[in-house]
Amino acid sequence: MQLRRRQSFVFTSAPSIRSWACAVGKKEGKGPLKNDFDLVLSDDQAGEPSWEKAESALQKMALERALSKGGLTADDLNLICGGDLLNQCIGTSYAMRDMRIPFLGLYGACSTMAESLIVSGMAISGGAVKKAAGITSSHFASAERQYRFPLVYGGQRTPTAQWTATASGCVILEQDGPGPYLRAATVGCITDWGITDANNMGAAMAPAAYQTIRTHLEEFNLTPEDYDLIVTGDLGYLGRSVVQDLFAKDGLNLDDRYDDCGTLLFDAARQDVHAGASGCGCSAAVLCAKLLPMMKEGKLRRLLFCGTGALLSPLTTQQGESVPAICHAVSICTNKEDTWIT
Amino acid sequence: MQLRRRQSFVFTSAPSIRSWACAVGKKEGKGPLKNDFDLVLSDDQAGEPSWEKAESALQKMALERALSKGGLTADDLNLICGGDLLNQCIGTSYAMRDMRIPFLGLYGACSTMAESLIVSGMAISGGAVKKAAGITSSHFASAERQYRFPLVYGGQRTPTAQWTATASGCVILEQDGPGPYLRAATVGCITDWGITDANNMGAAMAPAAYQTIRTHLEEFNLTPEDYDLIVTGDLGYLGRSVVQDLFAKDGLNLDDRYDDCGTLLFDAARQDVHAGASGCGCSAAVLCAKLLPMMKEGKLRRLLFCGTGALLSPLTTQQGESVPAICHAVSICTNKEDTWIT
Numbered sequence: 180m181q182l183r184r185r186q187s188f189v190f191t192s193a194p195s196i197r198s199w200a201c202a203v204g205k206k207e208g209k210g211p212l213k214n215d216f217d218l219v220l221s222d223d224q225a226g227e228p229s230w231e232k233a234e235s236a237l238q239k240m241a242l243e244r245a246l247s248k249g250g251l252t253a254d255d256l257n258l259i260c261g262g263d264l265l266n267q268c269i270g271t272s273y274a275m276r277d278m279r280i281p282f283l284g285l286y287g288a289c290s291t292m293a294e295s296l297i298v299s300g301m302a303i304s305g306g307a308v309k310k311a312a313g314i315t316s317s318h319f320a321s322a323e324r325q326y327r328f329p330l331v332y333g334g335q336r337t338p339t340a341q342w343t344a345t346a347s348g349c350v351i352l353e354q355d356g357p358g359p360y361l362r363a364a365t366v367g368c369i370t371d372w373g374i375t376d377a378n379n380m381g382a383a384m385a386p387a388a389y390q391t392i393r394t395h396l397e398e399f400n401l402t403p404e405d406y407d408l409i410v411t412g413d414l415g416y417l418g419r420s421v422v423q424d425l426f427a428k429d430g431l432n433l434d435d436r437y438d439d440c441g442t443l444l445f446d447a448a449r450q451d452v453h454a455g456a457s458g459c460g461c462s463a464a465v466l467c468a469k470l471l472p473m474m475k476e477g478k479l480r481r482l483l484f485c486g487t488g489a490l491l492s493p494l495t496t497q498q499g500e501s502v503p504a505i506c507h508a509v510s511i512c513t514n515k516e517d518t519w520i521t
Numbered sequence: 522m523q524l525r526r527r528q529s530f531v532f533t534s535a536p537s538i539r540s541w542a543c544a545v546g547k548k549e550g551k552g553p554l555k556n557d558f559d560l561v562l563s564d565d566q567a568g569e570p571s572w573e574k575a576e577s578a579l580q581k582m583a584l585e586r587a588l589s590k591g592g593l594t595a596d597d598l599n600l601i602c603g604g605d606l607l608n609q610c611i612g613t614s615y616a617m618r619d620m621r622i623p624f625l626g627l628y629g630a631c632s633t634m635a636e637s638l639i640v641s642g643m644a645i646s647g648g649a650v651k652k653a654a655g656i657t658s659s660h661f662a663s664a665e666r667q668y669r670f671p672l673v674y675g676g677q678r679t680p681t682a683q684w685t686a687t688a689s690g691c692v693i694l695e696q697d698g699p700g701p702y703l704r705a706a707t708v709g710c711i712t713d714w715g716i717t718d719a720n721n722m723g724a725a726m727a728p729a730a731y732q733t734i735r736t737h738l739e740e741f742n743l744t745p746e747d748y749d750l751i752v753t754g755d756l757g758y759l760g761r762s763v764v765q766d767l768f769a770k771d772g773l774n775l776d777d778r779y780d781d782c783g784t785l786l787f788d789a790a791r792q793d794v795h796a797g798a799s800g801c802g803c804s805a806a807v808l809c810a811k812l813l814p815m816m817k818e819g820k821l822r823r824l825l826f827c828g829t830g831a832l833l834s835p836l837t838t839q840q841g842e843s844v845p846a847i848c849h850a851v852s853i854c855t856n857k858e859d860t861w862i863t
Contacts, residue, residue: 180649185599186623188649229840257527258708265834266608268628272711272832276845281528281708283636284832284847286610286626294625298640305647307522307530307706364649366600366623369614490614490626492607498571503618505626 187398194303195356198249201467202240204345215468234318238274241347257308291315292463293486293507316347317458339379341457348463363510365395381418383502389425391506412440412462415455440465529707529740536645537698540591543809544582546687557810576660580616583689599650633657634805635828635849658689659800681721683799690805705852707737723760725844731767733848754782754804757797782807
């Protein structure tokens with residue numbers, strides 16, 4: 180790998196994405212990507228006695244399906260990197276408990292899918308491992324009761340609220356393969372513009388997304404036109420418009436090269452999700468169900484996948500704190516010889 | 522880097538530890554390492570309005586002291602990797618909020634110091650960054666109220682309970698330097714031998730430590746005698762004896778080559794800490810206050826630093842679950858040309 184200025188680096192020996200899979204909940208399975216998921220639960224409890232165990236079960240399904248799609252078993256992996264939104268990341272720990280795969284736990288809130296690609300990509304590109312996976316999940320019901328109210332309370336949601344996706348995605352990387360390839364990454368700095376409304380995560384995370392994308396373009400001397408698609412995840416409708424506004428102020432029009440995973444998972448008008456989707460599983464599911472398949476089919480050649488996370492807790496909100504956010508960008512391409520990033 | 526069998530790899534271009542620092546609480550400052558800490562709080566609240574904010578303040582002190590000891594500023598770092606025990610790792614997120622350092626959040630419970638060395642070491646050794654730091658913290662009061670009872674409740678502690686250290690440690694790595702050096706690492710698998718007593722973390726984590734150390738020795742064809750010291754952190758007195766028993770059953774006597782950070786931070790008899798110390802800050806503080814200085818002074822040439830973490834949450838205990846644990850081993854040496862690991 181090679182450092183470019185301060186926050187970015189090139190994966191000189193570009194890790195190849197061998198396989199991927201996602202498993203989602205019932206509501207997600209009725210959205211616009213309904214035909215693209217590997218597994219759709221018929222019951223979001225997945226036969227488990229608690230929502231948290233259901234989340235772990237979902238994550239295990241995504242891993243097992245990604246392994247089988249790649250013709251691999253758990254023993255073939257040297258590393259899995261993952262995390263989730265639950266306190267102490269129990270969604271992931273309990274999913275991985277019986278897998279006997281070397282495990283590095285991450286906490287990046289909804290940026291976890293991108294973070295897991297960066298860490299497993301570094302391990303592969305540097306030669307530390309041969310095959311590694313990134314994984315994450317979220318579950319509407321486990322997130323609601325932990326971050327907000329018990330579901331039975333029936334609390335009213337604000338217009339800026341996003342709907343936590345019940346979803347898990349897993350991506351398996353290897354040293355050599357036919358791609359798509361991880362080409363470069365920009366690791367984000369924590370950004371906090373003072374938003375204290377814990378029901379407006381889009382506004383809290385948008386400045387982090389803006390800063391990381393700007394830094395990525397600057398450190399590699401790129402323009403938005405160098406990408407077929409820049410996708411953030413998961414700012415929702417409101418956060419997406421904030422990012423567009425921030426770039427417009429810089430005289431950069433992202434046009435239809437830019438979208439957000441939080442606006443792609445549900446049909447907001449029909450599915451009553453207010454400002455869009457959120458949760459670690461949202462960008463993971465959109466990556467695995469829509470974006471990577473588009474790359475495989477040649478419909479996308481260069482993708483900047485920008486995971487966004489809000490690093491608050493219910494306690495920091497109670498203590499009157501504003502919401503720190505982060506965004507990590509991963510540059511993915513279909514042609515290893517493509518030299519637009521060097 | 523080069524993979525060795527399944528879980529281990531060599532840092533072929535060994536990252537050099539440039540500087541380190543630790544900041545600890547009042548009680549820690551009265552223990553056996555009292556003369557070895559960089560900073561000791563006179564009041565564990567650190568002038569902050571909450572315990573959680575005090576923990577963030579402590580972590581910031583450790584980072585700032587490590588930077589100044591290394592003759593660096595925050596701008597010199599390309600990456601910082603860290604996490605803590607608090608829900609959503611807010612101890613770390615809020616400490617890093619204003620630092621403008623590219624940040625990867627980790628969750629490894631009390632294994633975080635070792636995990637942060639592995640991830641930042643991979644980034645350096647692979648060439649992705651030039652200077653990176655690992656950081657973690659824990660705080661007795663923030664941990665007690667989150668995991669157990671409000672302090673004012675005055676709950677009785679069990680004999681197997683450990684005392685969460687109020688401490689933060691930070692280690693800064695660079696590509697080239699005079700050492701000590703990261704030589705190799707073994708990433709652990711989650712291990713769960715069915716312990717359901719959330720007040721007996723030592724017993725829950727000991728099997729993970731045993732498995733990772735065994736794997737490390739096997740994958741590099743080493744014996745315990747190849748190390749001056751193998752140190753786990755933080756199993757406490759009970760967990761340490763379980764590790765010794767497990768090795769004895771294999772016919773391996775660890776003798777005085779083995780110790781545990783949870784037994785080194787406090788004087789258990791005098792300081793009423795029952796089974797010893799715990800918390801992410803425990804192994805971080807012992808590494809920074811005692812072990813790295815011993816390496817710098819030539820009193821230790823080869824160290825196997827094995828961070829141990831219990832990946833439970835209060836909710837998993839309430840749901841009757843057993844405690845998954847993990848251990849990551851980092852091999853540190855003073856002589857880059859030392860070829861005992863190849």
